[in-house]
Amino acid sequence: MRLKPRSIFTLLLIVILGFGLLTAASWPLRASILVLTIGSLCWLLAVVQLFLELKPHHEAVSSGMDIELAEDQELARNPLQALDIWLWMIGCIIAIKLFGLYVTIPIWTFFYSFLHGARWWLALILALVCVGFLWGFFDYILHVPIVDAVFPIEEWIRG
Amino acid sequence: MWEASLQGLLMVLEPVPMMVMVVGIVLSTVVAILPGIGSSALIALCLPFAMTMSPPAAIALMISIHAVANTASGLTSSLIGIPGSSASVATILDGFPLAKMGQGARATGAAVWSSVLGGVFGAVLLTAVLPLLRPIVLAMGSPEFFMLTLWGVSMVAILSGKAKLKGLIAAGIGIMLMMVGMDAKSGTERWVFGQTFLWEGIDLILVSMGVYAMPEIIALAMSGTSIAGEAPKMGKGMMDGVKDCFIHWWLLIRTSAVGTIFGIIPGLGGPTVAWICYGHAVQTEKNGNFGKGDIRGVIAPEAGNNSVDAGQYITALGFGIPGSTTVALILVALTAVGIQPGPAMLTTDLPLTFSVIWTLTIANVIGGVGALALADPIAKMTYWPARVIVPVIAVLCILGAYTANYAMTDLYLLMIFTCLGFFMKQLKWPRAPLLLGLVLGEPMEKYLWLSTARYGWTWMYRPGVLILLLFIVSTAILLPMFQARQKKAEKIALREAGVDEEVE
Numbered sequence: 226m227r228l229k230p231r232s233i234f235t236l237l238l239i240v241i242l243g244f245g246l247l248t249a250a251s252w253p254l255r256a257s258i259l260v261l262t263i264g265s266l267c268w269l270l271a272v273v274q275l276f277l278e279l280k281p282h283h284e285a286v287s288s289g290m291d292i293e294l295a296e297d298q299e300l301a302r303n304p305l306q307a308l309d310i311w312l313w314m315i316g317c318i319i320a321i322k323l324f325g326l327y328v329t330i331p332i333w334t335f336f337y338s339f340l341h342g343a344r345w346w347l348a349l350i351l352a353l354v355c356v357g358f359l360w361g362f363f364d365y366i367l368h369v370p371i372v373d374a375v376f377p378i379e380e381w382i383r384g
Numbered sequence: 385m386w387e388a389s390l391q392g393l394l395m396v397l398e399p400v401p402m403m404v405m406v407v408g409i410v411l412s413t414v415v416a417i418l419p420g421i422g423s424s425a426l427i428a429l430c431l432p433f434a435m436t437m438s439p440p441a442a443i444a445l446m447i448s449i450h451a452v453a454n455t456a457s458g459l460t461s462s463l464i465g466i467p468g469s470s471a472s473v474a475t476i477l478d479g480f481p482l483a484k485m486g487q488g489a490r491a492t493g494a495a496v497w498s499s500v501l502g503g504v505f506g507a508v509l510l511t512a513v514l515p516l517l518r519p520i521v522l523a524m525g526s527p528e529f530f531m532l533t534l535w536g537v538s539m540v541a542i543l544s545g546k547a548k549l550k551g552l553i554a555a556g557i558g559i560m561l562m563m564v565g566m567d568a569k570s571g572t573e574r575w576v577f578g579q580t581f582l583w584e585g586i587d588l589i590l591v592s593m594g595v596y597a598m599p600e601i602i603a604l605a606m607s608g609t610s611i612a613g614e615a616p617k618m619g620k621g622m623m624d625g626v627k628d629c630f631i632h633w634w635l636l637i638r639t640s641a642v643g644t645i646f647g648i649i650p651g652l653g654g655p656t657v658a659w660i661c662y663g664h665a666v667q668t669e670k671n672g673n674f675g676k677g678d679i680r681g682v683i684a685p686e687a688g689n690n691s692v693d694a695g696q697y698i699t700a701l702g703f704g705i706p707g708s709t710t711v712a713l714i715l716v717a718l719t720a721v722g723i724q725p726g727p728a729m730l731t732t733d734l735p736l737t738f739s740v741i742w743t744l745t746i747a748n749v750i751g752g753v754g755a756l757a758l759a760d761p762i763a764k765m766t767y768w769p770a771r772v773i774v775p776v777i778a779v780l781c782i783l784g785a786y787t788a789n790y791a792m793t794d795l796y797l798l799m800i801f802t803c804l805g806f807f808m809k810q811l812k813w814p815r816a817p818l819l820l821g822l823v824l825g826e827p828m829e830k831y832l833w834l835s836t837a838r839y840g841w842t843w844m845y846r847p848g849v850l851i852l853l854l855f856i857v858s859t860a861i862l863l864p865m866f867q868a869r870q871k872k873a874e875k876i877a878l879r880e881a882g883v884d885e886e887v888e
Contacts, residue, residue: 230810230811231811231812234807234811234813238553238557242557242560245560245575248575249574252567252570252572252574253570253572255567255569255570255833256567256569256570256572256574257572259559259563259828259829259832260560260563260574263556263559263560264556264560266556267552267553267556267557267560270549270552270553270556271553273549274549274550274553277549303606306605306606306608307602307606309605310601310602310605310606310774311602313605314598314602314778314799314802315799317778317782318782318795318796318798318799321782321792321795322792322795326783326786330779330782333775333779334775334776334779337771337774337775337778338771338772338775341608341770341771341774342769342771343769343771343772347772351772351775351776354776355775355776355779358779358783359779359783363783369786369787369790370790372786372790372791372792
């Protein structure tokens with residue numbers, strides 16, 4: 226019996242659902258009744274799913290109706306590409322926290338496009354479009370409150 | 385009644401209301417194609433302006449914004465896989481594969497026009513049923529509403545394909561995710577872990593972005609190609625999409641009727657109805673290729689989610705019961721300009737009710753034409769290489785998610801749900817049932833609690849409940865069984881006829 230990635234995922238769901246149910250058990254009945262009913266059923270089904278996956282010769286079946294923007298890019302076949310985009314995404318979120326939306330969005334857009342093969346002027350246009358959208362629509366028209374950065378470079382520049 | 389209808393039309397056609405309507409349409413179209421910023425946000429922003437207007441102008445502004453929102457949000461769902469609003473998520477299932485096959489124009493034409501026709505149909509039906517409203521709506525109570533949410537959940541069986549067990553688990557997880565936050569009826573913090581930003585619960589758009597859009601962006605970045613890949617250019621397929629709406633007219637009428645009827649029920653709203661209509665199309669349409677690029681999978685949810693608007697106005701204008709946040713905001717504006725929702729809207733103020741109906745109709749048609757004009761530039765995005773489209777869509781998603789609470793925590797949640805969606809996609813777990821669970825979780829719990837508190841367990845024997853139970857059983861069990869048997873019979877017939885199944 227070999228634990229495959231899909232079984233690890235199911236096992237993780239069982240653990241999270243189990244933790245959720247244990248937490249819900251201490252709530253008053255009116256807050257927990259539906260959670261416990263649906264959660265217990267869900268947990269049991271997940272256990273059944275795990276047993277099915279652990280059975281020898283079990284094949285993953287179609288995931289039903291789902292969107293497919295790109296062909297299935299299996300993690301095992303493209304680990305480096307997956308790591309690359311995940312690092313970019315996580316880097317973007319960290320940079321927003323550190324430097325704010327106004328600094329991160331254009332720089333991130335520019336470097337992502339440029340380092341993945343776009344011409345410098347195209348990367349620059351994309352960066353300007355993104356920051357223009359952020360400023361024009363979010364800030365100027367909708368007055369969306371922009372998140373405070375740890376290092377507010379934009380405010381330092383403005384003085 | 386005809387005189388009132390004519391008076392209503394004349395009110396709408398006056399220069400000021402018409403101008404205001406066009407402004408509303410333009411604003412709504414822009415907002416609808418941007419993920420995260422819903423029509424309710426725009427209506428809230430326009431409230432101070434609407435309150436200073438005359439009643440016909442206020443109606444024109446508010447109703448046009450609401451009418452066009454669903455029409456335009458189908459554009460991005462079909463073309464770039466990002467729903468402009470949660471009501472258009474179901475459209476992605478077939479609209480997007482069509483765009484990937486190079487039929488983005490056709491998908492867009494069908495999405496926009498089915499939405500327009502659904503909206504117009506809803507308005508016509510609203511006119512027809514005005515006199516019959518009161519007894520029907522008053523006969524429905526919380527037990528019936530609860531059964532309707534269960535009916536929506538029964539669609540999981542359809543949305544999960546062969547992975548039914550995974551689909552049920554995903555739907556259960558979706559329902560439980562919706563329960564995160566402060567429980568209003570008991571004052572209990574559910575899975576909040578001391579984080580105040582979770583009190584309000586988890587935003588649906590944020591989860592949609594994380595579970596649906598972001599994993600697709602990651603897959604696109606991993607592939608390094610464009611959305612449409614090597615597919616042929618779009619050509620002039622947009623009119624084909626429009627024609628498709630007329631070819632599948634019976635489906636369009638059915639789903640529009642479903643949308644209008646469900647719109648009458650407060651709290652269900654466009655997202656639920658879109659899924660129910662999609663499920664209805666999958667169940668009832670023959671030779672379907674649903675989930676892989678079937679135009680009927682675009683027509684059904686789009687017609688349904690836009691016809692909901694008309695249904696919502698029935699209860700809003702007739703009884704002052706808003707069916708959604710957006711309609712509640714519209715009611716605030718209408719009350720502020722002196723329009724009092726209630727029985728008078730069906731008697732003395734009937735011309736005003738008709739001006740709402742006419743605004744819905746006219747705004748839908750103008751908005752539809754405008755959205756079709758916008759479709760081509762958006763459709764060209766499906767041919768952009770990944771290095772260009774990935775950062776643009778990622779930024780749109782990040783900003784869209786940020787609008788949930790305007791805080792960094794939205795972005796952390798986005799990454800958590802992206803992780804969940806990514807692994808679900810990689811490990812072939814269906815994601816649509818999770819979203820269905822998210823949409824239905826809240827009304828399901830609310831109506832179950834209301835039913836039990838009000839009627840004890842006797843609510844289960846109400847005639848309406850039993851009738852709806854029959855519908856649910858037929859949807860979830862009998863119809864799939866019948867379809868499976870039919871498919872088996874077809875296979876046997878083909879085998880006996882000596883036709884190779886694979887070739888077929």
